[in-house]
Amino acid sequence: MTDNPWQLTKAQLDLQARARRLAEEVIAPRAAAVDASEEYPWDNVAALQENGFTGMTVPVDLGGLGHSLLDAGLVVEEMAKVCGVTGRIAVETNMGAISAVLAYGTPDQRAMAAEMVLAGDKPAICITEPDAGSAASLMTTRADRREDRFVLNGMKHWITGGGVSKLYLIFARAFDEQGEELGIGGFLAIRDVTRGLSFGRREPTMGLRGLPEMEVLFENMEVGPEMVVMPPSGFRHGFADLMNAYNSQRVGAGTVALGIAAGAFERAVAFAKEREQFGRPIAEFQGLQWMLADMSTQLEAARSLTYRAACSRGHGADGPGTSPFPDATLAAQAKIFTAEASIKIVSDALQVFGAAGYSRRNELERMYRDVRMFTIGGGTAQILRTVVASRVLDQKLPQTRDGYV
Numbered sequence: 001m002t003d004n005p006w007q008l009t010k011a012q013l014d015l016q017a018r019a020r021r022l023a024e025e026v027i028a029p030r031a032a033a034v035d036a037s038e039e040y041p042w043d044n045v046a047a048l049q050e051n052g053f054t055g056m057t058v059p060v061d062l063g064g065l066g067h068s069l070l071d072a073g074l075v076v077e078e079m080a081k082v083c084g085v086t087g088r089i090a091v092e093t094n095m096g097a098i099s100a101v102l103a104y105g106t107p108d109q110r111a112m113a114a115e116m117v118l119a120g121d122k123p124a125i126c127i128t129e130p131d132a133g134s135a136a137s138l139m140t141t142r143a144d145r146r147e148d149r150f151v152l153n154g155m156k157h158w159i160t161g162g163g164v165s166k167l168y169l170i171f172a173r174a175f176d177e178q179g180e181e182l183g184i185g186g187f188l189a190i191r192d193v194t195r196g197l198s199f200g201r202r203e204p205t206m207g208l209r210g211l212p213e214m215e216v217l218f219e220n221m222e223v224g225p226e227m228v229v230m231p232p233s234g235f236r237h238g239f240a241d242l243m244n245a246y247n248s249q250r251v252g253a254g255t256v257a258l259g260i261a262a263g264a265f266e267r268a269v270a271f272a273k274e275r276e277q278f279g280r281p282i283a284e285f286q287g288l289q290w291m292l293a294d295m296s297t298q299l300e301a302a303r304s305l306t307y308r309a310a311c312s313r314g315h316g317a318d319g320p321g322t323s324p325f326p327d328a329t330l331a332a333q334a335k336i337f338t339a340e341a342s343i344k345i346v347s348d349a350l351q352v353f354g355a356a357g358y359s360r361r362n363e364l365e366r367m368y369r370d371v372r373m374f375t376i377g378g379g380t381a382q383i384l385r386t387v388v389a390s391r392v393l394d395q396k397l398p399q400t401r402d403g404y405v
């Protein structure tokens with residue numbers, strides 16, 4: 001294997017090396033404690049921020065460095081190799097809700113969001129509701145127009161960072177003053193500032209425990225026009241525009257899974273060379289050699305697809321390749337493949353460790369729990385297959401019993 005199969009530029013290799021150093025020296029030693037304490041790692045956030053790894057994608061005119069998604073992904077991957085939680089934080093300060101605001105927001109909204117992520121905030125994206133998970137377009141959180149303002153009522157759950165994130169991008173169904181539905185829009189709220197925004201129960205999650213997964217509640221939460229993120233083609237096509245922006249976070253999620261798998265693989269290789277049975281290193285047994293070969297192959301395929309998705313541009317206003325976001329199909333394919341491959345790779349890496357892998361003293365146990373979520377959060381592997389199938393077949397594939405009414 002060449003050292004630089006992706007032909008990363010010198011600047012990208014330097015960025016990757018800096019991220020790796022921070023991950024190994026600062027983030028890795030804290031990872032077990034973050035998992036055990038289940039507390040948001042503010043010190044890791046500060047370390048990311050001090051190193052310029054938050055708000056990386058903020059354009060230069062807003063005070064950022066205008067890094068590409070691939071640049072941000074290189075950092076995410078290094079963090080995730082040692083700490084999935086920090087990898088996810090790196091995703092959400094650089095992609096996701098921030099991508100939507102930077103692309104669709106007013107100049108003031110863009111400046112506000114840029115300032116927040118550059119200062120280390122991880123904006124939360126609020127889509128999922130108890131009765132609208134995969135069927136996100138059936139959300140019932142509503143935003144009723146009152147003159148130039150909107151009043152939001154409803155609730156979301158499984159919101160990553162609820163209560164610790166400062167900025168919230170909320171998807172809600174908008175209605176005019178006569179109660180006529182306008183479509184789905186994005187509404188911004190700020191913790192401790194926007195009245196009517198509050199937080200409910202925290203989910204006791206299997207993995208990624210340093211990140212709170214919260215219920216977020218909106219009770220007569222009033223927002224002025226300055227907090228409405230108007231999708232380019234208005235509310236009517238707002239859901240599609242917002243989901244389009246969400247493709248960058250899907251690539252980010254795949255990158256975290258990739259990083260966790262790469263970290264598990266490195267540990268398995270090192271252990272296989274060192275652990276002896278039958279008087280020989282276990283790496284000398286063909287049974288394990290083939291497992292390691294398969295893990296490496298899956299990893300390279302996952303990395304290629306993820307990087308390719310990160311470099312892609314979807315269908316934008318001026319035709320194919322002009323969207324500011326990754327291509328929807330590639331983003332879905334990358335997340336399906338990488339999530340499923342990573343779960344298998346981490347499971348196999350744990351197997352290489354034998355009983356030691358099953359112990360909570362071992363990092364593999366944490367990585368196994370952490371990586372499991374990536375076929376669920378951010379669009380399940382099943383629903384993403386419908387996204388891909390719809391594009392492969394070039395037809396709408398309504399999942400409701402009656403199709404579109």
Ligand code: FAD
Binds near residue numbers: 205373380
């Ligand atoms: P359901 O939609 O109820 O699905 C249940 C099962 O049915 C799944 O296996 C699913 O694949 C399958 N299924 C459903 N519909 C179909 C279909 N049409 N065809 C085939 N199979 C189908 N949401 C946010 O808005 N913001 C966040 O920050 C966020 N963070 C998350 C973090 C974590 C750790 C997790 C686990 C979830 C997070 N989510 C977040 C929620 C996540 O996006 C949803 O869990 C996901 O969209 C699936 O919804 P659901 O859990 O309600 O499952």
Ligand code: COA
Binds near residue numbers: 241387
């Ligand atoms: N990128 C770009 N456009 C997208 C998109 C994506 N990822 N997902 C949907 N759209 C567009 C569709 O092309 C369609 O546009 P059109 O009206 O111009 O044809 C529109 O949004 C509605 O999509 P459709 O698939 O017809 O919607 P649906 O009502 O059947 O809902 C989804 C299906 C989109 C909700 C489902 O596929 C999905 O992604 N669920 C997971 C939600 C999720 O990821 N939650 C994560 C929260 S963190």
